[in-house]
Amino acid sequence: MSEGAGAAVPPILSAHRISKSFGEIPVLFSIDFDIRPGEVHAIIGENGAGKSTLIKILSGLEQPTSGTITYRGQQVTLPPNGEAAAMGIVVIHQELLLAEHLTVADSIFLGREMQSGGFLKLKEMRAEARAILDTLHVNIDPDTRIHTLSVADKQMVEIAKAISQDARVIIMDEPTAVLSVAETRTFFEQIRRLTAQGVAIVFISHKLDEIMELANRVTVLRDGQLIATVGTENLTPDSIAQMMVGRELSNLYPPKHEPDVDSEVMLSVRDLSAPGISGISFDLKRGEILGFAGLIGSGRTAVAEAIVGLTRKTNGSVTVKGQPADFTDVSKSVAAGLAYMTKDRKGRGLLLNAGLTPNLTLLTLKKHLKNGFLDGSSETKALERAVRRFDIRARDPSVPVGKLSGGNQQKLMLGKTMESEPDIVIMDEPTRGIDVGTKQQIYHIIAALAAEGKAIIVISSEMQEVIGLSHRVVVMRQGRMAGMLEGAEITEAEIMRYAAGIKQGGEDDRLSA
Amino acid sequence: MTVSVPEAQKAPKGFRIDLKTAGPLLALVLLIILGYSLNPAFLNEGNVTNLLTRSAFIGIIAVGATFVITAGGIDLSVGSMAAFIAGMMILIMNAAVDSWGASLATVLLGIGCSLILGISAGFINGFLTTKAKIEAFIVTLGTMGIYRSLITYFADGGTLSLNNGAREIYRPVYYDSFLRIPYPVWVFIIVALIGWILMNRTAFGRYCMAIGSNEQVARYSAIKVDRIRTWTYVLQGLCVSLATIIYVPRLGSASSATGVLWELEAIAAVIIGGTVLKGGFGRIGGTVIGALILTAIGNILNLTDIISNYLNGAVQGIIIIAAVYLQRGSLTSKRKKAE
Known part of the structure; x- marks a missing residue:
């Protein structure tokens, strides 16, 4: 990748010794991170490594438990609820947060409408939206309703919105996860156009080839720890994967036993x-x-x-x-x-608000009826079995399953499915x-x-x-x-x-x- | 009260959930103390009996509404439905008196028709929301208007009155007691108990909560979402019909003014009781307490002259908003503690 930014350029946004805990659970340990103007900086790591938490902290959506944020040379406390956008730090979420029934122009100016005497200046906003979309070389009509757009176009609207807010740092959570190959190419061109204008891009991705192609630097997180921040030129996809996982993956898959040729x-x-x-x-x-x-x-x-x-x-x-x-x-x-x-x-x-037992037995509740009434002890036994069989870890079975880790949720869902034998x-x-x-x-x-x-x-x-x-x-x-x-x-x-x-x-x- | 036992069992788990589960009960106790201190006659046997009997109408309807709301629906038609069923019962019984004379059979016929009408009306609401895929709010807003206008039409803008002979036979259903507890209160207790069992001890209740909390999860868990939803409306219709059966002998008449705003009182009782309006979590015990709170407010205003009885609705409104605010407050404080 070309030199988007020389090392001499000072960072526009940096985080020093950021730690974050949710209750007693630490999710980030003393992370250092910075991004320079015109640079693309990728954050990678296994799920649960703390990537999402880090970008939430970088954009003010979460406050760090300890550590400091410096933006444009000054130590700042970023305002919560996305107000950091007004300062030029814009987050584009994976599940693009656009109101489906508004038009493209409405969406770009949502919350910052041009007004005159209490009335919306529709014509001006439309023209401005048109101009921004033109600079992106995107052919979307500003009057189109969001719900009629493809995911890729919606993403472009988000980017246009970021530009209209004069974003200096754009943070994206897995922007290409929902894009086709062709759409990804267009998206990459947009990113290059933005960095050429000095915008700093932080993005999370799981696709190592994309990271190799697009990013100037890569920060690898594992279990909430900073493993390394490395220039892409010094990396191969293999070495990134090695850093992400931190162990050999040879035994990841069990040996295969071929089924008999004449199996039913x-x-x-x-x-x-x-x-x-x-x-x-x-x-x-x-x-x-x-x-x-x-x-x-x-x-x-x-x-x-x-x-x-x-x-x-x-x-x-x-x-x-x-x-x-x-x-x-x-x-x-x-x-x-x-x-x-x-x-x-x-x-x-x-059911994220329900405990483990109701979730486990929901598919097969009829099995736990005694004379037409729910048999609590039978359900408890089923949970004990599933916990043992699938190694589900929860300190308390009544904790809402939304609070469990993704892995435990997955194992619980596997247990629920297998309950039906x-x-x-x-x-x-x-x-x-x-x-x-x-x-x-x-x-x-x-x-x-x-x-x-x-x-x-x-x-x-x-x-x-x-x-x-x-x-x-x-x-x-x-x-x-x-x-x-x-x-x-x-x-x-x-x-x-x-x-x-x-x-x-x-x-x-x-x-x- | 039997229905409040599970709350008491949950209480020791931690102070956090206290406000949410025991809050309505606490509010009722405070209200009773307030009522007694303002006018000791509040706790006279006569007044307590009166209060419980009055609360039975809204309470029975609210038990049904708890299921509808828990499964993520809403039924605005219950007040008009009650008026319509009451009117139909009176018309049918009067017609029967003309041909058979006033007898127990006449009254039983009226009661039977009430049950059929309630169940059918509930089924229509359920069918239109699930099969025709119209939002429950719209469907029941529509049926609310239809039933209200039908009762006005049948009463010709006036009042339908039950034949005096039939009324004499029917009268004890509202005015008589068993073990010093009036029959309407017995019906309320039985409906609440069955409702509690249905909600907490059967697959049906679990399915209602699952559907209300996430319809997709329910569908992917092999739950027949449409069927369960329809059942909640049928149950609601049945509850309305039971409430009407004990209501008709009280005045022996029905008019376009019967059951006005009952739907809002029923929904209020459900929400004050801690059931979540957007579905997924239902508490029958809370609903019972909610109905008692609403009736107690009116009763206290009647007994004292601090606030005009005309402001009953205003006080109820304040209580509803405060109850929901407190429940939300306890939720956010819970989240803060977790972090």
């Missing part, structure tokens, strides 16, 4: 179509782990939801153990021994947002379940995970199966070729890329 086919899907997907066909055997790889939005979750009856399928057939299984609601699928574990822990998986389990992103140690535990649990004779589908956006766990891999692309890989074919390069549309398999040949 547990789940058979033929020519399945549903909103967003079409022509999906595959078999899943007892004891097998079938991976589903593909880019975000390639339709993997849609396949799972159509199979278990969360969405209505438009065509095709599903059989479970040879029986037709056209589920119209989830309870039927659970009764047939087919369970789906959602990737959206917080939105669809768990399914023969077939579809796990959607089973390790999203959890630390490596817990990931390893979950991988071993998945392998053990397969060895017990469960048939398992693992949907994952982490290619290593799919490769490390699966006996066979389905690669999805744009709602269709781009390929089915087995044995030695399961490599990162091969999956990427199918996922990106460079290579297409079998019956999908007739599709244009």
